[in-house]
Amino acid sequence: MKNITLFGAGKSATILIDYLLHNAARQKWHVTVADHDLQLVKSKTGKSYYATPVAIDVKDAGSRQKLIREADLVISLLPPALHILVARDCIQFKKHLLTASYLDAEVKKLEPEIAAAGVLFLYEMGLDPGLDHMSAMKLIHSIEKKGGQISSFKSYCGGLISPESNDNPWSYKISWNPRNIVMAGSSGAVYKEKGRIREVQYEQLFDHNKTVQVPSIGKLAYYPNRDSLGYMEAYHLENINTFMRATLRFPDFCEGWNALIKLGLTRDGVKLSTDHLPYFQWASQQIDAHPAHLSHEEIVAQYLGVSAKSKVIRQLKFLGILNGDQIALGERSNADVLQHVLENKLKMEDHDKDLIVMQHEIEFERRNLPTRINSYLIVQGEDAVHTAMAKTVGLPLGIMAKLVLSDKIALTGLHIPILPEIYNPVLKELEEFDIKFVESFE
Template identity: 30%
Template structure:
């Protein structure tokens, strides 16, 4: 990929590690953010910081530049269209959306890079899943298989648990919307769809610690993405989801009631942000684990492997930001 200049759009708490890495590596980089003052405080390093104005961004673009969007997911499409119109490459860390289908074809036809899901979850989780599936295929014959189960869980939370069992490093609105978004997955060979994923919370133990997990979004398309379609009749369980601290569902009981009753998420988000932000210098923790297991024709387990990341850092250069950017 021949990139002339990188335009990093959006400087939240997840952005500094990625930006500082690019600066250190000597890339031609400009940063764009609504607040240049906020961006300067976070980066603390020599880098060109522009106030985000899409008209000015368009004037600054040249063919083969790369736009990296770290803005909210609903703003990626407009930036992707700008990138295509200026023959630029485009990358973001959010989920792929069906609204990108036509646009992605334009990028391919023009030999430009278009990448989504290049963060932690989605992102690194895909890498771990692919490694497990490749290893599975190398070691297990399909004819020896009776059932297969896949689980991928990811979450971030304070290293030292608080009463709320969670803290926010950016606006809570995204977390709240996700809890209101339907989830689809496979359990006991059946497709399950649930309107409110938090109603399917269950307790697990991982590395001698107790956690809670629940399904997230639509897991089904990832059977094909992970090249597991040949096992479709063998898949007993297949779920991608979120992991939280033990006791999270109890601590969030009132929040669940408000979400179920369709209360205004904007106001709820502002309230939660005031009460549950990370403190200065507080450490966060990221846990991502992916497990693939299988039973043979005799019902006994013939494969069971887990890959995971368990990372903790200071919130200024947080574990979450290190993994996302």
């Protein structure tokens, strides 16, 4: 029997665990799910004969290495900073490693050791990054095989709230790691547009967002995502005029988030005492003057350059950060406080449904005819647990685990999913779960 060890049982793990356990008897698997919260693990593994729930402090080397040593394959859904601990152990014990997280510089340094160990390390095997790479590369390779010359590539993806569950002024609810939401975009972005390299600082990232039209959804705002240029070489599109990867949101969200940035509430690192700190004082810490004749809403509105009756002020009031209640969280950074606020005010209720939207726009020329292909995907969740986010992050990992353990993937070394031997079988099986792209030409 093959042993799979999964580290992390959070929001994105639900469908992955379901998939692994559903296939366990047929594939002769046993699945160990390890997380610091044992009750959370048990809620997701149930009473399955093929599952072992484990409580673990992943920083405890002895406990972590015991689980990795006993595994044939390891999947990590831990916070990104902790992947390196698992990665080093997987090299030491020669175990395959799959994760949905970005391929970072620390892991890249281990590439010679990974190759020498003869194992597969597959990073960016989730939704975004992951499903975006696979679907994009399938299109790119198809266009190039037919003689097309690509000039522009744009890829958009967003985890959104489904319209029937959109009942707050932010047009957003949390379906994935809340810390990642707070820190999204904090490093700014760089991309290529019409032959020019464009860099956008975090402070301008959510300001005056452009929009894209998505079939059956309508107009969505987007902001460029991290360093798009790093993928031009991976996609073999180094010489094209436009290359951008971007994140989708409903326009209301971007307007509100831009206000939070201007107020300094997304900053991390520096900690402050919150035990006797009112929310309004925290929210207005950058504002020098607090005229007595103005209300809290008017003071913040004046600083932001908006009306006290504007949508942005309604959004801040909805979060509860313009009142006099005390925060009382001890020593925390602004980002910590904001995360606490969002987890309470923008949480998904049991009946809520989320939405995954992905769209690629590729312009190319073939036989002197300019053509544009649009390829889009829309996936709706079932409820607050069985989310579209968990489905689109978890299923690619589960399918890949099956391919590796059944010796249908011969790859070793460090990779992201841009090769046909990865994306073809994974995308094919994803269609069985109604995860299928729709294409149109212009």
